[in-house]
Amino acid sequence: MFKDLKIDELLHSQDKSKFSLIDVRSPSEYQEMTIPGSFNIPLFDDIERAEVGTLYKRVSVQSAKDRGLEIVAAKLPEFIKQFNQIEGDKVVFCWRGGMRSKTTATVLDLMGIKTFRLQGGVRSYRHWVIQTLEKVEIKPKAYVLNGGTGTGKTAILKRLEKEGYPTLDLEGLANHRGSIFGQIGLVSQNQKTFEALLVQDIERLHSSPFILLEAESKRIGKLLIPDFVMEKKAYGTHIFIEMPMEERVRHILEEYRPWDHHEECVNAFCKIKKHIHTPIAAQIEADLKSCNYDSAVLLLLEFYYDPRYVHTTKQYSENQRITIQANDVDEAVEAVGRLLKSAFTLS
Missing domain, CATH: 3.40.50 (Rossmann fold)
Structure with missing residues (x-):
């Protein structure tokens, strides 16, 4: 089973170089802000994310989950291939450590790829940056x-x-x-x-x-x-x-x-x-x-x-x-x- 990793554990690790950070959010989210040095392997592209989000808000949570599963299933072989091309222990994250990073970490773990999920997602990193700027x-x-x-x-x-x-x-x-x-x-x-x-x-x-x-x-x-x-x-x-x-x-x-x-x-x-x-x-x-x-x-x-x-x-x-x-x-x-x-x- 994949493990959760706290932002402090990641940033203050004595061997940070062993981690490969992977942002599984959409390309536009990644462009807006990410953790420096991270890769972008999106679970959904921008159009797919908008589609799933619309179903979540206007139809039902289950409809959004069902459509999300269809999208992920179709691209799963290529998705796994991209992760295998990246060396090091994978640390996956989304905005707040929710469904997208959990789904990714679970799938990677089932495929035998050592994986961590960043607890709190990129939002926890943004909070750390703000706090650091206030006291640095x-x-x-x-x-x-x-x-x-x-x-x-x-x-x-x-x-x-x-x-x-x-x-x-x-x-x-x-x-x-x-x-x-x-x-x-x-x-x-x-x-x-x-x-x-x-x-x-x-x-x-x-x-x-x-x-x-x-x-x-x-x-x-x-x-x-x-x-x-x-x-x-x-x-x-x-x-x-x-x-x-x-x-x-x-x-x-x-x-x-x-x-x-x-x-x-x-x-x-x-x-x-x-x-x-x-x-x-x-x-x-x-x-x-x-x-x-x-x-x-x-x-x-x-x-x-x-x-x-x-x-x-x-x-x-x-x-x-x-x-x-x-x-x-x-x-x-x-x-x-x-x-x-x-x-x-x-x-």
């Missing part, structure tokens, strides 16, 4: 990558992460670049998934001597960064990256590739053009529409992003600031790495 504290010292738009802060962060530095990539967790143009070419996470990934990363970094993160505003797209992260950033040591304007323009063009997302860029600009002096805004819009992207980016930096950046930097005291001059991202990565190594011995 980032203990390591914070170093914050700061600098004008186009200085490659995210690229620097990712490069240093690959070299083993402890980083908290908020934009990476959000899958959004943070500006009004930040979602171009990307699909942003929702708030629940962002918070789950954030908690996971904070726990991973708990024993690090420091963390390196990027300066962000309270919002990344539509996502809200928790107050404790913003406070840690506000009191951290800020590493200001200064880079030549032409390199910043080049980096932005490489990152955003506006020629592949022309209409999205034009539409995004329309949301901010009222904040730019009218003749300049007209020139930027004309440049974008005529695909003169170099000029458009240069004007955006000079007349929109840089003035805003200068305003926000005034909130940091001189003893919080370290300035690095670099010609490109490669030089910036080396300089930030040297600075951190001089302060800490990385294991």
